[in-house]
Amino acid sequence: MTANTDLTIEKVIEHHPAIDIVEIPPEDRRRxxxxxxxxxxxxxxxxxxxxxxxxxxxxxxxxxxxxxxxKIFGNRNPVVIEIGFGMGESTLKxxxxxxxxxxxxxxxxxxxxxxxxYNIEKAGITNLRIMRFDARQAIAxxxxxxxxxxxxxxxxxxxxxxxxxxxxxxxxxxxxxxxSRLVSSGYIYAATDWEDYAKQMLEVLSACPSLKNAYDGFAxxxxxxxxxxxxxxxxxxxxxxxxxWFVKK
Ligand SMILES: C[S@@+](CC[C@H](N)C(=O)[O-])C[C@H]1O[C@@H](n2cnc3c(N)ncnc32)[C@H](O)[C@@H]1O
Numbered sequence: 001m002t003a004n005t006d007l008t009i010e011k012v013i014e015h016h017p018a019i020d021i022v023e024i025p026p027e028d029r030r031r032x033x034x035x036x037x038x039x040x041x042x043x044x045x046x047x048x049x050x051x052x053x054x055x056x057x058x059x060x061x062x063x064x065x066x067x068x069x070x071k072i073f074g075n076r077n078p079v080v081i082e083i084g085f086g087m088g089e090s091t092l093k094x095x096x097x098x099x100x101x102x103x104x105x106x107x108x109x110x111x112x113x114x115x116x117x118y119n120i121e122k123a124g125i126t127n128l129r130i131m132r133f134d135a136r137q138a139i140a141x142x143x144x145x146x147x148x149x150x151x152x153x154x155x156x157x158x159x160x161x162x163x164x165x166x167x168x169x170x171x172x173x174x175x176x177x178x179x180s181r182l183v184s185s186g187y188i189y190a191a192t193d194w195e196d197y198a199k200q201m202l203e204v205l206s207a208c209p210s211l212k213n214a215y216d217g218f219a220x221x222x223x224x225x226x227x228x229x230x231x232x233x234x235x236x237x238x239x240x241x242x243x244x245w246f247v248k249k
Contacts, residue, residue, distance in 0.1 A: 007048045009110075015052055018061040022108045023134045024141075035136065035157065035169040036084075036108050047114035054121050060104065060131040066144045072129060073102045078149035078183075082106065083135040083169065084156055088116025090226040094152075095128040097224065101149070103128045106135035136174060143181045150187045151178050155230040158194035170201045172208065179210045182248040187214070189222065191243045193234030198242035211246040219245040 013020045026032070043051075060072070069079050078101050085091040085105040095103045105128065107113045113132045120128055131138060156169040170190065178188055188205065192198050202218065205211060222243055231241060 005045060007045065007052060009043060009048060012048055012052045016055045019051060019055060019132060021062060022132055024062070024137050033166050034134070035167050039109055041111040043111060043114055046118050047111070050118035050121055051114050054117055058117060058120050058129055060129050062133050062138060064141055067142050069102065069147070073127065077102045077127070079104065079147065080150040080152065081139070081148055082152040082154070084153065085112065085116060087112045087229045088119065090154065090228045091116060091128070092119050092123060093226045096123060096125055099127055101127065105130045106133060106138065108132055108134065139181060140177055145180055146183050148181045148186055149183055150189060153188070153190040154228050155192055158192065158197045160194065168197065168200070170204055172204050175204055175208045179208055179248055184248055186248045188246045189244070191225070191231070191241060193231060193239040193241050195240065195242070201244050205244060205246045210249055212249050214245045214247050219243040
């Protein structure tokens, strides 16, 4: 395969305009507080080519209709959703290790998104789809009630400054939403290296009436979770990792 060095992100977006739409446009022009900021980073040729070639094959796009998982994956296997996969290395490993489970990963950061897309193509796996969209909005409007077997939230942005705590993903309203989408005995698995956020997660998840903690406090290290890119940075600074595993009652 020869590299198409003329390909630019503008051309790719012209071919696939949905790549550039990451949220539902607010009707009253007032954008809600977001859990992310969009970071720009120049994409390499492999990433651009993967987007151009495989966006329609492996990527989901926003529509106000609920997902039809059987149509998406061609089977009725359980579905697990990951929110904020970053560069997606651990996402790919988990999906490759568990072909009997279908995975949907959300990430708005285009560099990481296109990198994972390239790696999905290369690995040729069929049980992983990705979506470049605000996961909060997509889950609220496209994921049917009681349809998801698990949610993975690995090292969500810690938003350390107090005035930014409202941007944190793990808040009671969002946890209620996730719980409403879980099948009975489905799980929420979260991990963080930010101590004060870990305590907040434990509090918020424990306060959700439809969830119960599978552990006494924090979970131990879950053996099958591969180390993530963000986790490596935290470990290099000797941050302690906290993991949480809650189950739908
Ligand atoms: C700190 S990074 C961690 C990435 C990865 N899980 C890891 O451990 O290396 C958090 C990621 O979540 C993404 N993110 C935050 N809020 C999101 C949302 N509402 N929808 C989709 N992605 C989101 C950000 O773009 C960011 O890349």
